[in-house]
Amino acid sequence: MSDASDVTKAAVVTPVRVVIAICLIAPFVAMLWVGSYAKTDPVFIGIPFFYWYQMLWVLISTALTVTAYQLWERDQRARKARSTTGGAQR
Structure with missing residues (x-):
């Protein structure tokens, strides 16, 4: 039964x-x-726009992926802290 509650918690859409x-x-x-x-x-x-635009997106994609990873890690730490303290009230 705890597996079902873990799945429900994981499916929460947050900002x-x-x-x-x-x-x-x-x-x-x-x-x-x-x-x-x-x-x-x-x-x-x-360098024509077609090429430098794509190369610029390589850098932008890297920055966005790093940002997403850091946000995910912070979100997971906060969720773990809430679940260990029992403050998982919604």
Whole structure:
């Protein structure tokens, strides 16, 4: 029976989890929407927009993934602290 309650607790949607989801989904949306960056102008240091936009998203994706991971770890620590103190009231 405790397994069922653990599943119920894990399925809670919180604002932090929504931010985590947005951080992880944003790079996919940006890269799958090819029409938004399938052009050559503006050129940045001689590199067409198509290429430097994608390379910029490599850096942005890294930052967003790190942010999502840190938010997830903080959320898990807070949930564990609430469950050990018995303060899991909603």
